Amino acid sequence: MYVALLGDQPAAGVVGLVLAVLLFRDWRVWATLAAATLPFAAPLVVSAGGLGLALCDIFAVLALASYYSQGKHRDLPWRPLAAVAVPVAGAAVYFIVAGLQVVGVHPSIHTALTLVQRIELVVVWLVLGAVIYQGKALRPVLIVYVAGSLLLALAWYAAPGSTGVLGVQKNPAGSVIVVAILIALIMWKSTWRLVPVVILVGGLACTGSRGSMVSLAVAALVLLALGRSLKTSVIALAGMGAAAWAALAFLPAAMVDRILNRSSEGRYNADLRDVFVEDALTQWSHHQWTGVGIGEYQQYFSAIIRVPTTDPHNVYALALVEGGWPLLLGFLFLMGVTMVWLVRHFRVSPLIVLAICASAATFVHAYIDVYWVRGTPSLAWLLVGIAGGAIAASMSAELEPKPEHEPVQIGRPATPMRR
Known part of the structure; x- marks a missing residue:
């Protein structure tokens, strides 16, 4: 049981992957799909240029590509x-x-x-x-x-x-x-x-x-x-x-x-x-x-x-x-x-x-x-x-600076007004 999605041309496969990242950039979806297909890594295989690529591996690569293609992650590569x-x-x-x-x-x-x-x-x-x-x-x-x-x-x-x-x-x-x-x-x-x-x-x-x-x-x-x-x-x-x-x-x-x-x-x-x-x-x-x-x-x-x-x-x-x-x-x-x-x-x-x-x-x-x-x-x-x-x-939590002393409250705490 195999899934042939990209055809037999490697160029078509590359173009398809690039379009997938550009059009659907939510990396969480790709990561979830990678995990969902991982139990079926053997049968869910994409054929490209005579090579068999596990669908879960493709989704994993797409997840990382989508993650790093988002502007907010470029400063933390x-x-x-x-x-x-x-x-x-x-x-x-x-x-x-x-x-x-x-x-x-x-x-x-x-x-x-x-x-x-x-x-x-x-x-x-x-x-x-x-x-x-x-x-x-x-x-x-x-x-x-x-x-x-x-x-x-x-x-x-x-x-x-x-x-x-x-x-x-x-x-x-x-x-x-x-x-x-x-x-x-x-x-x-x-x-x-x-x-x-x-x-x-x-x-x-x-x-x-x-x-x-x-x-x-x-x-x-x-x-x-x-x-x-x-x-x-x-x-x-x-x-x-x-x-x-x-x-x-x-x-x-x-x-x-x-x-x-x-x-x-x-x-x-x-x-x-x-x-x-x-x-x-x-x-x-x-x-x-x-x-x-x-x-x-x-x-x-x-x-x-x-x-x-x-x-x-x-x-x-x-x-x-x-x-x-x-x-x-x-x-x-x-x-x-x-x-x-x-x-x-x-x-x-x-x-x-x-x-x-x-x-x-x-x-x-x-x-x-x-x-x-x-x-x-x-x-x-x-x-x-x-x-x-x-x-x-x-x-990271351990390295966060902590105040040397607890803040000291000045004066008496406010009390709610009685109606």
């Missing part, structure tokens, strides 16, 4: 960037290493385009998150994302155990639903939040994505470890656990056996991922410092040669095989700097707790699934950008 300076600096290290690898080791149009795509998936969504927070558009963005995730979860109820629903494969669908669960748990204070949480948990179980389930469990542990609103978190997590147990009780027995790795199909899928990682590490062993090139990994082992993917289902193994030790260290630096920065400020706002939990879930899931495609990393980086906006606002 660096403000959102300053809010996310730390993760952007971490990303710069990774992308400089990747760029040197593209230019000096494996120069090609394909590797260059792959690098540009990865820059967009991190930097554009980071800056957009800061813009959303500072522009006071957070509420509609989170609401439409959770609404889209609920639609996706309900679709999985109708087809449990399927490979994909509404054009979204089970693993990215699981990632989408996990982050929506975290948003409802952390950001919504009403007890009614358990209603969307229960629906989302059931939808997650219906996807059968074991990696997503593990990532949610890790995120739940991180949430408890951070210790904010401990009683509320325990109650909400208990409700989530009960919903998961109920979902497993109603799923087909064959699907439950697959999820719990008790069936031959479940064990086969797990073993196949091990073969992919072994294949990637075998190729890396011959190019330990240069790799085979950004976006150039192709499986060689006969057991997986026919599987229609070029990703070893492990972002850390992928970094090694693509760019050797330097690229892996660059990626670990990006993750480490971001997480340390967030943890240092986690008491400032629940938004930062949300960003920590969503990032932890995404990084854990990336250990056993793809990362740089299908919109998987985008929401985590968007939430990191939103957290950056909250951190910057807190620091």
Whole structure:
């Protein structure tokens, strides 16, 4: 399922985007549309010049273009960037290493385009998150994302155990639903939040994505470890656990056996991922410092040669095989700097707790699934950008000058006249 809006001419696509910004300059609408289409990043693709561009990414770029095209924002062009300076600096290290690898080791149009795509998936969504927070558009963005995730979860109820629903494969669908669960748990204070949480948990179980389930469990542990609103978190997590147990009780027995790795199909899928990682590490062993090139990994082992993917289902193994030790260290630096920065400020706002939990879930899931495609990393980086906006606002408030003494009132306070 694809959406072809711009035709096959790149020039027509560029003209269309420019006209969209000029004619419709409300960046909040574009940002909301980006969040609404993010759960469906895989199927909602615009074709332009033979390339497939996710609609959510286009909306994100349009939101930033509209934001900076407005006169009132021209005097503050660096403000959102300053809010996310730390993760952007971490990303710069990774992308400089990747760029040197593209230019000096494996120069090609394909590797260059792959690098540009990865820059967009991190930097554009980071800056957009800061813009959303500072522009006071957070509420509609989170609401439409959770609404889209609920639609996706309900679709999985109708087809449990399927490979994909509404054009979204089970693993990215699981990632989408996990982050929506975290948003409802952390950001919504009403007890009614358990209603969307229960629906989302059931939808997650219906996807059968074991990696997503593990990532949610890790995120739940991180949430408890951070210790904010401990009683509320325990109650909400208990409700989530009960919903998961109920979902497993109603799923087909064959699907439950697959999820719990008790069936031959479940064990086969797990073993196949091990073969992919072994294949990637075998190729890396011959190019330990240069790799085979950004976006150039192709499986060689006969057991997986026919599987229609070029990703070893492990972002850390992928970094090694693509760019050797330097690229892996660059990626670990990006993750480490971001997480340390967030943890240092986690008491400032629940938004930062949300960003920590969503990032932890995404990084854990990336250990056993793809990362740089299908919109998987985008929401985590968007939430990191939103957290950056909250951190910057807190620091700005702390730096505001305060009067040394409270103003002293002279004379007696006025009293109202009696009628």
